Amino acid sequence: MIYKKTNTDPAKYREAIHQLGVIYKKYQTNLERLRQEQEKIISRLTKALEAKGMEVLRRDINK
Amino acid sequence: MPKPEDAQIIQIAEKDNNLSEFLGEESENMADNQEAFEKEKSRLSKKTVTEGQGAIAAGESGLQAAQESGLGLGLKKSEVSQIVSETRANQDMEKTNELIVALAEETLANLEKTDRPETGVETLALEKSFLTKEAAYLEMKLESAPGLNERYEDERGDVRPFLTQASEYINRCGLERRADESLKNKVFNAETKTVIKNRIGHDLKALLLNKESGRFNPEKYAVLKEQTERFLDLIEQAQMEGNLASSLKAEDAAKLIDRNIDLIAFQDRVAAENMLGDHGIRHIVGFNIKKTEKILDSLVNSGQEVKAIDRLMGHQIMLMHDLGYASTPIREEINRKNFPADKGHNLLSAKLTRQMALEPDSPLSAVFPSQYMEIIHQGVLEHDDSQINFQVKEKGEKVRRENLISAVRLADNTHAFEDKLPELLYAVPESLKAMRILKAAGETNNHEMAEMAKKSLIGAIKNSGRYSPDDQDALIQAVDSLNEQSYRFSVPRICGNKPEISIDQNGRANIKVQESAIHREVVGIFGQDAHKQLKKFIKDLGVELNESEILNTSKIEGKRVTIELAIDDNKAQESTSYQRRIEEMITDKDFVSFSRKDLVLSRRQTALEKRLEALDETPEPTIQTELKKALERYKKLRHELYKNYEKLGEKTYARISFPKAD
Numbered sequence: 001m002i003y004k005k006t007n008t009d010p011a012k013y014r015e016a017i018h019q020l021g022v023i024y025k026k027y028q029t030n031l032e033r034l035r036q037e038q039e040k041i042i043s044r045l046t047k048a049l050e051a052k053g054m055e056v057l058r059r060d061i062n063k
Numbered sequence: 064m065p066k067p068e069d070a071q072i073i074q075i076a077e078k079d080n081n082l083s084e085f086l087g088e089e090s091e092n093m094a095d096n097q098e099a100f101e102k103e104k105s106r107l108s109k110k111t112v113t114e115g116q117g118a119i120a121a122g123e124s125g126l127q128a129a130q131e132s133g134l135g136l137g138l139k140k141s142e143v144s145q146i147v148s149e150t151r152a153n154q155d156m157e158k159t160n161e162l163i164v165a166l167a168e169e170t171l172a173n174l175e176k177t178d179r180p181e182t183g184v185e186t187l188a189l190e191k192s193f194l195t196k197e198a199a200y201l202e203m204k205l206e207s208a209p210g211l212n213e214r215y216e217d218e219r220g221d222v223r224p225f226l227t228q229a230s231e232y233i234n235r236c237g238l239e240r241r242a243d244e245s246l247k248n249k250v251f252n253a254e255t256k257t258v259i260k261n262r263i264g265h266d267l268k269a270l271l272l273n274k275e276s277g278r279f280n281p282e283k284y285a286v287l288k289e290q291t292e293r294f295l296d297l298i299e300q301a302q303m304e305g306n307l308a309s310s311l312k313a314e315d316a317a318k319l320i321d322r323n324i325d326l327i328a329f330q331d332r333v334a335a336e337n338m339l340g341d342h343g344i345r346h347i348v349g350f351n352i353k354k355t356e357k358i359l360d361s362l363v364n365s366g367q368e369v370k371a372i373d374r375l376m377g378h379q380i381m382l383m384h385d386l387g388y389a390s391t392p393i394r395e396e397i398n399r400k401n402f403p404a405d406k407g408h409n410l411l412s413a414k415l416t417r418q419m420a421l422e423p424d425s426p427l428s429a430v431f432p433s434q435y436m437e438i439i440h441q442g443v444l445e446h447d448d449s450q451i452n453f454q455v456k457e458k459g460e461k462v463r464r465e466n467l468i469s470a471v472r473l474a475d476n477t478h479a480f481e482d483k484l485p486e487l488l489y490a491v492p493e494s495l496k497a498m499r500i501l502k503a504a505g506e507t508n509n510h511e512m513a514e515m516a517k518k519s520l521i522g523a524i525k526n527s528g529r530y531s532p533d534d535q536d537a538l539i540q541a542v543d544s545l546n547e548q549s550y551r552f553s554v555p556r557i558c559g560n561k562p563e564i565s566i567d568q569n570g571r572a573n574i575k576v577q578e579s580a581i582h583r584e585v586v587g588i589f590g591q592d593a594h595k596q597l598k599k600f601i602k603d604l605g606v607e608l609n610e611s612e613i614l615n616t617s618k619i620e621g622k623r624v625t626i627e628l629a630i631d632d633n634k635a636q637e638s639t640s641y642q643r644r645i646e647e648m649i650t651d652k653d654f655v656s657f658s659r660k661d662l663v664l665s666r667r668q669t670a671l672e673k674r675l676e677a678l679d680e681t682p683e684p685t686i687q688t689e690l691k692k693a694l695e696r697y698k699k700l701r702h703e704l705y706k707n708y709e710k711l712g713e714k715t716y717a718r719i720s721f722p723k724a725d
Contacts, residue, residue, distance in 0.1 A: 053136030
């Protein structure tokens with residue numbers, strides 16, 4: 001019985017590098033989704049603060 | 064028809080038209096590709112961390128900016144805080160950040176576990192080279208080593224069954240092999256070397272100082288511990304000299320150390336169960352490795368360059384050179400008393416070396432890059448060749464390789480004497496007596512005498528208190544393999560001890576051999592040729608001499624060697640500890656008296672047998688009958704002589720002591 005490694009095609013390297021790229025691409029996609037989540041949180045907070053700010057402004061004008 | 068392993072190479076080569084060009088070109092590309100892969104992995108890992116950190120920082124600063132904008136709108140701090148709380152902005156951001164961290168960690172793990180593709184073409188080229196050399200060796204030896212082809216192709220001699228047997232043996236001794244967590248993700252350096260060194264003692268104790276479930280031999284324990292520590296020092300030195308990578312993983316070095324210890328322990332156990340010259344720790348470590356290093360020292364003294372990697376390869380070659388003896392196709396045959404089956408054992412050792420180098424996650428290849436594996440394989444395959452060619456004038460890698468191979472051959476070929484004795488005869492000198500009785504039993508066809516001698520010897524082994532149960536099992540198995548001829552190959556080895564070797568300014572090997580103090584007495588007991596082993600020793604070094612030349616020449620000049628003999632009046636005056644144990648027997652009056660008288664009867668019996676044989680051609684019935692009667696009388700006389708000795712012998716066995724070795 002002969003023991004040998006089976007990957008004889010040099011293109012395997014290109015495949016492996018591509019595989020690294022795929023993993024990273026998946027990360028970027030998911031990270032982007034989480035970034036959008038962050039933006040939504042910030043946006044929600046900003047809107048709430050603006051609403052409160054407007055309310056305070058109107059109250060001051062009406063005084 | 065190409066072999067299946069070659070077909071793949073040929074197929075690739077056909078695609079690329081030219082095999083050698085293809086292999087060379089791809090090999091270089093492989094190195095580039097490996098580097099590109101590692102760089103890309105590292106780049107993306109770093110980017111994963113920085114982008115994740117960037118996203119978290121951006122989220123935090125966005126949240127902060129939003130709150131500040133609230134203050135800008137004239138809100139009070141408490142109002143801003145209240146809104147932050149009502150919108151759960153902080154908690155949600157924290158959760159999102161946790162998800163980012165988890166995502167980055169998962170990505171890093173996925174990147175890490177994406178393995179670099181194995182260097183398939185390079186490996187196949189290496190395998191091709193190994194197979195070509197093995198095939199040439201097989202062809203050369205087929206005639207002188209009948210059945211070698213079958214033994215070589217026997218799958219029971221493959222690396223997997225071999226390593227399984229070795230592991231089972233190690234486990235039986237109570238040693239479990241596990242990866243050392245403290246070495247994980249660390250490189251091999253002075254610090255991790257110490258970690259590995261510190262655990263060697265524990266492992267070796269389980270194997271060699273273990274009276275319950277392992278072997279018990281303090282001498283072997285000490286010599287193997289010293290060698291293993293030296294091996295680790297040599298790895299470090301080879302790193303410093305730039306021949307081994309400084310990025311060598313500590314885990315890989317530890318795995319190789321474990322593997323080497325397992326291999327040598329297993330080989331030693333197998334060697335103890337037969338009557339071949341030793342192929343265990345005494346031979347491999349106690350003599351061959353030490354002698355190889357001394358020969359390399361001598362080359363250094365002659366101005367030649369020797370690097371740590373050369374010495375390290377010398378150790379590895381020796382640790383593997385006799386693996387074939389322990390592989391099933393040979394072990395089984397030897398245990399069946401088919402002793403010529405050891406011929407060509409090199410080839411089975413080389414096959415195991417090749418397969419160990421090419422197995423997935425090979426610790427051997429992890430430490431030794433392919434250019435060194437080539438040398439190790441060559442050293443294993445050609446270790447018993449008598450050709451030596453030391454170079455002292457030239458320098459360079461090729462010269463260093465040739466010197467190492469010559470040192471390996473010279474060391475192996477000069478281990479011919481006392482400490483090369485089979486384990487049974489070395490560890491239990493009492494077996495010398497049994498062999499002498501077996502000689503008489505064989506010559507007189509006396510089965511009862513033979514069985515009695517073996518039984519008494521087994522009793523001596525069991526009652527000595529010196530051996531562990533596993534030692535006893537191996538030694539008793541060796542007793543079982545004893546026969547009337549056993550003394551022929553073993554006893555002559557007592558003629559000398561460790562020869563001294565030096566390499567002079569012209570690259571000539573000078574070998575000094577001194578006859579041992581007790582040699583004449585021992586061979587005398589068996590009526591053997593006094594210089595049989597010396598002649599064999601000289602022949603193994605490639606020099607042919609007759610008896611009178613040996614007796615009358617103090618310096619024998621071969622093509623590349625000078626052998627200096629110190630025999631007769633110049634023999635050693637002092638005895639080694641082994642010889643002192645033997646002396647105890649050869650000065651035993653009852654035994655010596657039995658042997659001498661039996662020898663006289665043996666010679667007369669042989670003379671009668673020869674006479675009778677000659678008469679077979681010209682039938683003379685009366686004389687034949689008379690001679691046959693006389694022969695029977697001699698056999699009967701020898702049996703009576705033995706019976707008388709046996710009565711005394713019972714007392715003799717009981718009073719044998721087993722003094723501690725040096």
